[in-house]
Amino acid sequence: MTSLTSLTIAAARDGLKKKAFSARELTDAYLEAMAKARVLNAYVVETPEQARAMAAASDARIAKSEAGALEGIPLGIKDLFATKGVHTQAASHVLDGFKPPYESTVTSNLWRDGAVMLGKLNMDEFAMGSSNETSYYGNVINPWRRRNSNAALVPGGSSGGSASAVAAHICAGATATDTGGSIRQPAAFTGTVGIKPTYGRCSRWGVVAFASSLDQAGPIARDVRDAAILLKSMASVDAKDTTSVDHPVPDYEAVIGKPIKGLRVGIPREYRVDGTPAEIDALWDKSAKWLKEQGAEIVEISLPHTKYALPAYYIVAPAEASSNLARYDGVRYGLRVPGDDIVSMYENTRAAGFGREVQRRVMIGTYVLSAGYYDAYYVRAQKVRTLIKQDFDKAWDKVDVVLTPATPSPAFAPGEITDPVQMYLNDIFTVTVNMAGLPGISVPGGLSEQGLPMGLQLIGKPFDEATLFQVGHAIEEAAGKFEAPKWW
């Protein structure tokens, strides 16, 4: 029998149903694998006791034929999701010791369906980063290495712990969040599948806020089917999040394997960017051929405002972050560093509690919202955002889905990128999707010359995640799946 941790969610679900193994056995196998993989630093907290109790409860429900859609499936949870009584710090020092007395809606949905929590996953501090190097809990290591090299690589970010844990098989699947590319970029760097659903598809309630008009939760999984299974459970309309949308959640899994014949796939010419490695562009061309061979129609399209998405994002996101992060004042939760008076207490607390990248973004946000600059920066950026959205609205007259590379490079080494703007450019292909509120999925397309995963991105119409799973699966069929050679 193959090891239990090598099973996809779909396969584990079948095995549990047939009683080939118990939920407790499955969870124990993961807890053991996690203990052996601590060098990856993917988890900030492991919750073995809770995991075993949840697995035992799953076994009891399976025995009574009351199993939910994710019964007994062991998951890792990004540290951004509030989990009742369990470490929730957004990988920041400022939330030192914070244990929420409530549960996020997304994780509540997962537990309702029988999933088991293995622990909390590392991430960039407050989801601000593209390499998982800004975490208070240290860097996460990518299970992938360059061919014939022992050098560590970053897993991408901000959901670096989620991506690394899924790729290393130390959870069956993981929750993640995406504000500018934080699900899709790490998925691309680790050979996993990640989907950022349409804004409003998943409730943001209980998810530590970064930029509220952009933040969305979604899964990272080993394959397209598993991502479809997870999103089905995570998505819901929620009275506690007024931006969550009352739109039925379809059975995403049902479209897996559905032929793509006749689907129109858009290739945006603005995504051919100078400096992108030739192998990324070559993979993009190859994937278009795969879809064509399966009967899709390839259509060249134009999204003229693409290049302005990233600079506009770096006004909107820091502006919203500076306002959201105002709550960390050393009064209600987390760290407090005393001062001479209340203002110096705030200043000392936030200086000690926030890392450099978070401080930088809060300051940029404060500046662009300050008196006299609001119209020049924030309002202009929101106008550019309208133009970006209109580009896509026009494209949907011609195509059903858009195909692009997911990232401008494969994974890089820790410390390799130190200039903030260079780091921001990692999200060049993903950020437009957040700005327009659209769904986007990253699917592995192949390996680079150095043996590292490269991802492809599919962008869909609002609430058309089903087509992303359908076409994503078609790519997966053609490209195959990629597993990191185990060295840990």
Add this chain to the structure above:
Amino acid sequence: MSVDQKTVRRIAHLARIKVSEEDVPRLEGELNSILHWIEQLNEVDVQGVEPLTSVVAMEMKKRQDVVTDGHYPTDVTKNAPASEDEFFMVPKVVE
């Protein structure tokens, strides 16, 4: 637009982040490199374009103005660095 060291200190204070004097020149450089990069937005013609307010066309949700939650001050203050009798404790604010 760019920021000088005086502006860096002002922004830091507005953001309630203590910045040491040695860090001011570094922040000045970093913030300016980001602000200069953002300036490419000035190339875009935004005349007559409405700022985006919602990415999904939907009606603003409303609910009855009634209390639906609360009455658990112990839970609310449980994570506070300093609390007493279910109140948050802060340094003296009013003389």
